[in-house]
Amino acid sequence: MQFLALLSAAITLIGAIMVITRRVAVHAVLWLVVTLLALAVVFALLGAPFAAALEVIIYAGAVMVLFVFVIMMLNLGRPDSDREKEWLRPRAWLGPALLATLLCGELLYTLPFRPDDTAAPDLLTARDVGLSLFGPYVLMVELASFLLLSGLVTSFHIGRHRLRER
């Protein structure tokens, strides 16, 4: 178990380093997806399946779609076919695909273990997360909503200026 957790952590690290060293934004996004998936596996091995699912659904799913969408909007100049040819060379996707396969293999290997066989002390389920979020930490949820509000106002504020400048 410990070895698997360390392996996933190493994949997270490799992925993160690759994200910040890629020059093409789409390639960086591919590596970022692998990084987030590896992080989800770490969460799952630590006994927090709900956090792992959230990581996959929200970060690797929704946030990444948003990233890809923004990158496509910003690169409107060139013909699509050229762009896709350059973006999707095997050299670009082979690394992330390999690591993702590795992670998948890890998950398949751990699947037969029952929760009480593992070293994880207790499983953090959706119920636990919900109880602490809307129990003692409810004020923090409210505070986080103010954080999102100020982020929203700020981005709207700066974005609107850009439109008028043009």
Add this chain to the structure above:
Amino acid sequence: MIVHDLFLPSPLLALSAGTMVLLASIAWRRSAARSLSIGLITFLAALALTGRHVGSAPPGTVTLFIQDRWADYNGILIVLSSISILLMSWRDLARDPAHPADESALLLLTGTLGAVAMVFSANYIPFFLGLEILGISLLGLVASRRLRFPEGCEAAMKYLILSGLSSAILLFGAGLAYAVTGSLHFTLPVAAGSPGIQTAATIMILIGIFFKLSAVPFHLWLPDVMEGAPVPVAAFIAMVSKIAIFSSLVRFFGTGHLPFYMQSLMPAVIILTILGGNLQALQQTSFTRLLACSSIAHVGYLLIAVLSPGQLQSGVITIYLAAYTASTLGVFAIISAFGSPGHPDGTEIADWKGLFSTRPFLAVTLSLMLLSLAGIPPGIGFFAKFGIIATGVERQHDLLLAVLVTGSIIGLYYYLNIIRVMTGAATPLMVPPRTRQPELTVLVTVLTIIVIIGGLFPARLLRPLLPAPAMTPPYQDVMKASRSG
């Protein structure tokens, strides 16, 4: 339901309620004057509710927020600074249609909310959330000028990247601290065993805090960001965010003796901060950049008092914060009063030439504020600096005291240089037209009175307000308590 177990200081409640009222008002109809009025009323309500709280903590658990005299004092300072900053920006926002008023008022409110949340936090989670609310609100405020949008955007970009980096380091440190102690209590991580991780956690949290506090060698962003920001926002960066992060620093370390490795680390940072800030200020031709460098130096002076536990420490930190706040706010208010649309806005030192003959009121008050910052009587800054030296003498920090004296002498040069520029002959072209701005006149007058009265009768301000010395944190977290119960 657990609502009766929650504990929330009332100022936070007032600020968040005010934010929502302001949002509703903006949604109904946009009006600069009304948004600013709602902001002002909210700040006054938060001030009136200081010292009260909603709900009570169940005994035996660690709450997310703490309310003691130190938190109340810093909360008052932050809200008072925010009121002054609101008044400073009133003219630009309400009378100049080129400024987006509603967003600025809203971001000022949320920024203050974040700062107050940091001051009251006893746990890593509200501390970090407050820090981020403050940082992200500042981002919008920095880039809020339409006339100088590229400069504002550049400053905002620098702030975004460096603030993100420092937040990441701080969060890493907090994670390590949680790994060692199993508690999110906001204090020095102390646990049996694994001293290496404890040290690493403390140093990472400290680096994050120093970044935000802009202590040398993490200071490079401050002058650039303050120069690109509008004058009231520069004041917000120099006052509100620094008071909030400094109060958290004191809360984190407590007032007792620091651990051994800190005893060797802190003096190095202090020496670099005082000398770096002052030497950098010598070369500036921009007034806001100069104030940024001077605020770096003042952080260095304050850290000397943090490093010297003793009888004097608590009162001295209290009075120094008040002195720094009043004097720097005064300087920024005078810069705001000087500038007028379409004319030199007073951010260049050369603009101030001959002010003694053209606008004597501003020149005299500015001289007083600068003398107070330099630590010369009759300003309140004299007594504050005297107190800092007294704490240093009490703990016999000879080297730090020598650096402080050197720094003060360098500081004297650039503060007096501005007064020298103001006494020069005025060139008729540069005299800006007088505009009626009653709120700024009142603000400058009030701050001047505070600086003089505080300088003449400082004893009333000398109150021991610091939190009790740090003890070993209770190894019981809210999370654990709720899971078991």
